Amino acid sequence: MDTNFTKIAIATEGREGLYSVTRSDAGNWTSGIVGVGRLVGSMRGISAPTMAHWLGSADLVTPSVMRNIDHKTFMAIAQAYYWRPLNGDALPAGLQRMLFDFGFNSNVSRAARQLQEIVGLSGADVDGNIGSKTLYAIRQDKDGKGGRASAGFISPEWAKHAQADADVAPDGKLGPVSLLAMSGPAWGFRMQIYALASLQEQAYRSFKGFREYGDGWLNRLRWRVAASLADLDAATSAAAA
Structure with a gap:
């Protein structure tokens, strides 16, 4: 295993x-x-x-x-x-937990389609099947080829978290200063994590049971993001060793 x-x-x-x-x-x-x-x-x-x-x-x-x-x-x-079904073994560290835990807690297809959307796929390519096309798009977005599509999906609230992570004043607006601070290679997958957090929160807030269970769902999301960033940091450190 x-x-x-x-x-x-x-x-x-x-x-x-x-x-x-x-x-x-x-x-x-x-x-x-x-x-x-x-x-x-x-x-x-x-x-x-x-x-x-x-x-x-x-x-x-x-x-x-x-x-x-x-x-x-x-x-x-x-x-x-x-x-x-989420092709977990092929996903980068950080994204693995973001998709698996949300997919388990919510819906596998929803988790996969959110990932496809944030890395720039559209139309019939947003099919919930994380195959070679999706994995390629993840790498392209991570490397900033043509800009990072995932940046556009980060909500103001999660932008503040990302800005604090990048040592930028957290005003919730990803302007030129913030995007410059997040332009390094270490930020590709990080930005995808924050973009997924934004869509996952949006999904939770749309669910019928949010009034009753929402606090717990959002607490779990905050835990998921922190643990996913730690996964990414550990993988980055291991690769550099």
């Missing part, structure tokens, strides 16, 4: 709760629709519909089955349904 996957997945598992049952949560019902199917709960962030898919039938998913999802099962599902 890939060491980056193991480290990142274990951290995501730690952010998820253990067994819980919430009648109003669609992910606790075997059908994925509130009131349809059986209310069986969730465990380690694994929803009832995901477990039904894993076992091959919703008929096999019971509260007991959900309670007994262990670490090994979590890791197997996380790799098969989240890491591999």
